[in-house]
Amino acid sequence: MNITITDLTWSASGKEIVKGVTARVRSGELAGLIGPNGSGKSSLLRCVAGLRAPSGGSIRYGEADISGWPARRVARAAALVEQSAETDSDLRVRDVVGLGRTPYAGRWRGLGRADHEIVADALARVGLAALADRSWRTLSGGERQRAHLARALAQRTDCVLLDEPTNHLDLRHQYALMDLLAAAEQTVVIALHDLSLAARYCDRLLLMHGGRLVADGAPRDVLTPERLRTVFGVDAEVGGDSLGNLTVACTGVAAEYPG
Numbered sequence: 001m002n003i004t005i006t007d008l009t010w011s012a013s014g015k016e017i018v019k020g021v022t023a024r025v026r027s028g029e030l031a032g033l034i035g036p037n038g039s040g041k042s043s044l045l046r047c048v049a050g051l052r053a054p055s056g057g058s059i060r061y062g063e064a065d066i067s068g069w070p071a072r073r074v075a076r077a078a079a080l081v082e083q084s085a086e087t088d089s090d091l092r093v094r095d096v097v098g099l100g101r102t103p104y105a106g107r108w109r110g111l112g113r114a115d116h117e118i119v120a121d122a123l124a125r126v127g128l129a130a131l132a133d134r135s136w137r138t139l140s141g142g143e144r145q146r147a148h149l150a151r152a153l154a155q156r157t158d159c160v161l162l163d164e165p166t167n168h169l170d171l172r173h174q175y176a177l178m179d180l181l182a183a184a185e186q187t188v189v190i191a192l193h194d195l196s197l198a199a200r201y202c203d204r205l206l207l208m209h210g211g212r213l214v215a216d217g218a219p220r221d222v223l224t225p226e227r228l229r230t231v232f233g234v235d236a237e238v239g240g241d242s243l244g245n246l247t248v249a250c251t252g253v254a255a256e257y258p259g
């Protein structure tokens with residue numbers, strides 16, 4: 001399913017935070033949302049996930065404008081993994097992942113057999129099958145992050161939106177997560193700080209700066225040394241590894257950075 005964002009604006013506390021963003025993520029694409037701290041990535045993702053009502057513009061899933069959609073309808077189309085998604089109560093891991101089935105549950109009934117199978121499959125895909133009956137409280141940060149991804153997978157949506165899902169993960173799990181997303185048939189938008197991961201895995205990159213979308217294209221077109229200096233404030237070398245993957249190596253803080 002395509003996600004079409006048209007002239008999207010979102011304001012909070014009287015301040016415009018997302019400023020007229022227009023972009024289209026095509027069905028099945030893995031799109032990376034990059035930009036410095038405070039550039040508006042999470043705000044944009046939350047609008048796309050229907051959790052924030054835009055102050056202007058529109059978001060369409062396929063041909064349908066989602067404004068006015070009830071949360072349950074949005075949750076059947078797009079799953080969001082938030083940056084520090086917390087789950088307070090002392091649930092088992094499989095119960096937390098089972099929350100992904102909520103948009104499909106009847107009012108008075110719990111999960112059915114098919115739901116339990118979907119939960120087990122999602123846990124297996126993120127490598128957490130062995131921890132299914134563990135208490136949520138006992139999980140490490142990285143295990144929690146993977147369980148939140150499993151919850152999103154269990155939601156069985158056409159779109160998956162992820163806000164910095166790699167930030168607690170060790171290297172192997174970062175690459176495993178990106179492999180999983182790259183192989184997924186869903187439309188994926190992922191906010192990432194790690195530009196090497198973004199360069200290697202994403203079909204295209206959306207670069208945010210100061211609430212605006214300042215570049216949108218293939219990683220090798222977006223990640224130029226000039227943009228890394230002016231947008232991120234770093235000096236960097238953009239090159240390739242022996243497998244032909246694009247690489248970004250920061251060499252230091254740029255001497256001049258307008259912010």
Ligand SMILES: Nc1ncnc2c1ncn2[C@@H]1O[C@H](COP(=O)(O)OP(=O)(O)OP(=O)(O)O)[C@@H](O)[C@H]1O
Nearest residue numbers: 012013015017035036037038039040041042043044
């Ligand atoms: N509810 C709010 N009220 C006021 N300001 C907000 C609100 N939500 C976000 N902001 C501000 O909007 C800006 C963009 O925030 P956002 O979280 O979208 O950035 P980000 O690119 O995801 O940053 P990071 O990389 O640090 O996670 C920040 O300056 C933030 O302080």
